[in-house]
Structures are given as C-alpha cells and as structure tokens.
Amino acid sequence: MSHFDLVVRSGLLVGHDQVVAADLGVRDGRVAAVGTGLAGADEEVDASGLWVLPGLVDPHVHLRDPGMTDKEDFGTGTAAAAVGGVTTVLDMPNTIPPVATPALLAEKRDRVAPKAHVDFGLYGLLDQESSAAMAGFAAQGAAGVKLFMGQTTGDNPCPDDGAIFAGLRAAGAAGLVVGVHAENNPLLQRLAAELRAAGRTDPHAHLESRPSVVEAEAVQRVLALASVTDAHVHIHHLSSADGLAAFRRARRAGARASCEALVAHLLLDERAYEEHGNLVKLNPPIRARADVDALRAALLGGEVDCVATDHAPHTAVEQAEVDVWRAHGGFIGVETLLPLLLTQVAAGWLGACQLVRLTSLGPARIWGLYPRKGHLGLGADADLVLVDPAREATVRPELLHSKHPVTPFAGWPLVGAPVATYLRGRLVARDGALVGRPTGRFVAPARLAGLLAGERTRA
Numbered sequence: 001m002s003h004f005d006l007v008v009r010s011g012l013l014v015g016h017d018q019v020v021a022a023d024l025g026v027r028d029g030r031v032a033a034v035g036t037g038l039a040g041a042d043e044e045v046d047a048s049g050l051w052v053l054p055g056l057v058d059p060h061v062h063l064r065d066p067g068m069t070d071k072e073d074f075g076t077g078t079a080a081a082a083v084g085g086v087t088t089v090l091d092m093p094n095t096i097p098p099v100a101t102p103a104l105l106a107e108k109r110d111r112v113a114p115k116a117h118v119d120f121g122l123y124g125l126l127d128q129e130s131s132a133a134m135a136g137f138a139a140q141g142a143a144g145v146k147l148f149m150g151q152t153t154g155d156n157p158c159p160d161d162g163a164i165f166a167g168l169r170a171a172g173a174a175g176l177v178v179g180v181h182a183e184n185n186p187l188l189q190r191l192a193a194e195l196r197a198a199g200r201t202d203p204h205a206h207l208e209s210r211p212s213v214v215e216a217e218a219v220q221r222v223l224a225l226a227s228v229t230d231a232h233v234h235i236h237h238l239s240s241a242d243g244l245a246a247f248r249r250a251r252r253a254g255a256r257a258s259c260e261a262l263v264a265h266l267l268l269d270e271r272a273y274e275e276h277g278n279l280v281k282l283n284p285p286i287r288a289r290a291d292v293d294a295l296r297a298a299l300l301g302g303e304v305d306c307v308a309t310d311h312a313p314h315t316a317v318e319q320a321e322v323d324v325w326r327a328h329g330g331f332i333g334v335e336t337l338l339p340l341l342l343t344q345v346a347a348g349w350l351g352a353c354q355l356v357r358l359t360s361l362g363p364a365r366i367w368g369l370y371p372r373k374g375h376l377g378l379g380a381d382a383d384l385v386l387v388d389p390a391r392e393a394t395v396r397p398e399l400l401h402s403k404h405p406v407t408p409f410a411g412w413p414l415v416g417a418p419v420a421t422y423l424r425g426r427l428v429a430r431d432g433a434l435v436g437r438p439t440g441r442f443v444a445p446a447r448l449a450g451l452l453a454g455e456r457t458r459a
Ligand SMILES: [Zn+2]
Pocket: 060, 062, 092, 310, 312
C-alpha cells in the first residue's frame, strides 16, 4: 500500500524565505510530507535540477467571461494560466453583465467553473448602488469587491465619494477586501478632452492624459476615506513614484492597506509607445523610466505586497487600433508572468524567494487564501510549479493559449521556464501544453469558508 499519491523527488523547494533541497510528498491533493528519501508513492516525478515553487496566485485578471468572449473566455484564460504556472486567478467583475449583485456573482461562478483549468476567485463590484450588497457578496464567497475610481474597460460608471465611503464602510463590516483602481476620473477625462481638442491621437497622449497626480490623488483620497472604516484597501496596479509616496504616507499613518505592481509597469517604460503603439495602452499608463525605477526600488524594499498581470485581453483587431482614444486598455500577461519574472531573477535584480513572496504567498495572504495556497508547507494545496531555471527561450505568441496572443513581450529573451504545473496534486500542464480536462475550483477567502454551504463547484 502506497503512502503518497505523488512524490516530487530531489527538487529545490523555493519558499518565500528559504530554498531547501528535498522531496515533496502529496496525498489527497495536499502537501503531506517534505523531507529526504520519501518512499511509497503511486507516482514519482524526478525534479533534480529543477525548482519547485508554490503555484502562482494572480490576483488581477480579466478573463472576459461572460459577455466579451470574443476577447477571451474562462477556458482559454485559465489554460494560459495553467501552462504559465499560475494555479489560482482572481477574476475582475467588469464583464457583461458586470458582477454588481451577489446573485450575478453566483451565476458567473456556476457558468465559468466547468471551464476552469485552475482554481479561481471572483470579485464583485463596488459601484454607486452596491453598498447594501456587501454582506451578500461575502456570503457568496467573493474574493473582494472592485472599486473603479477611474474609467476603464466596460465603462462602468465611477461611484462618487459618498458611494465610495458607504461601500468601504459596508465592505469593512463584511470583511471584504476592496480592490481599487485608483485614478481620479474627472481629472483624467478633462485632460483627455484637452488633448483631443488639440488634435492629438498618438499613443503617448494616453500617458499625458493620466499624469501621476491622477493616481496619487485617488490613492490618497480612498485611503483617507477608508481610514475611518474597517476596510482593507488593496491598491491594484500602483504605477508612479507619486502614487507610491501617497501610499507610503498613508500606510505609515496606520492605513490597513496593501499594494500591487504589474509586470508591465515593472518591465516597460514610455519608450514602449514608439515600439508598440496602442497595444501598450494601459490604465494606469506605462510611465517614464523614473517611475519604473521607483516601483522596482519599492518592490525590493518590501513595500510592494504582490505582483500581478492585469491580464486584459482584446481581439487582435482591437489591439491594432491607431487612434489612442478609440484603442482599448490592457493586454494579456498571465502566461508570461512567471517566465518574465524568472528572467529577472536570472538577470539578478530579483531574488527567487522574493518572486515567491510577491506572486504566491503575498497574494494568498491578502485575499485570505493562506494557508491553503501560497506555500509548500504541510497541509497546503499541492499547487506546484516545476521550473527549469536555466532553460532559454523567447516569448513566442503562437505558443500562447489566449484567444488573441498579442503581447508587447513577443520576442523577448527568457531564462527560466515552468515545465510542469500541478493543481491540488494533479498534473494540469507540461512543457507548454495543457494536460487533462478542467478541474479548477472556486475558492473563497478562508474566513468565509465555514459560512459557505459546502463547496459549490464540481468535485
Ligand atoms: Zn484590471
């Protein structure tokens, strides 16, 4: 009789604070042992020469399902995640319809679950009307609620400060993380109108319409409003030195807040507008080199809590739009997240343990998925990524799994690649290809697990 369902032998287990050479034993989908010479397994995988990472948690994706499945759907988006070593995604609510009520969240969950190749959480929407829905969102196991302070895909109207305050207060009482797209909408609309009136249609005008004060003011305002509530505010895609400064001031004053940096904001600067045009239009925008450097310094200084992708697919036709005001914001990223960050590790400015802290443990903690996710300790879900740290490649769009694999990272050299991904002990991707049928499950923050009426997904 075997002791383990799976033993991953002789890998280097990379955690957020240490690297250990050991075998890892899996039983019933969970990490059951870490040690040397583990014996008695139904299946063995030789991981010598490989790193074993806890599966990545990307807390910011837009899989466009339902309503915009010409851009992406839950099947293709989570296939891209699985192949890329991302075993949990948190999907944003600006779908059609937007996830504005707890009933719509439940509907979306039941609709997308059968297509999910990785585990997933779902955000509800904090809008002008939804403060009364916060307890309901929590009861449905929402990962959090998203507050769009500035315009973006879906054009969901931005709530006014009164509604923001009411939403923060209600979300705090319900124990929901409030994820914030922090941009001052009237200001960016005004500046865009001025640039448009001046005849500008070029990609760089997007950055000029959203200077860093647009972000910094919104960061400061939402954290000021939240400071007299119990809400945990998570600032998504913090992008500027001024925005960071505003965040830092509030956190030093005691704000209950976390922040995220995007791969795109860490790896691209404003020169990208010349090379890629509106493909790199992003909200908040790709910025000047000084902002990129400030973001990297804050990340290395421990001030950034997680790194996400803001995976935001559009069709290839949409991504080719030349008029900046008609172009869509965002581009894909979930499948290239890990390879691009491994390449930064190889380049020497990012550490392997930092990578795990920023892409696995950090997000798992913020969204209440720890201790089930985010580490390789006993009892954790056996979400594993086997990485060949020396494998060299280039980003090849034709090998990606999104519906429209258009990325500004095409052709970028890579050092380090995920070679196998396990979801709760089961192989879901190997060597760039998907394995098996969708087995992803809905995940809710741990503090709510006891309140949920069983696991409302397929076994
Ligand atoms: Zn987003």
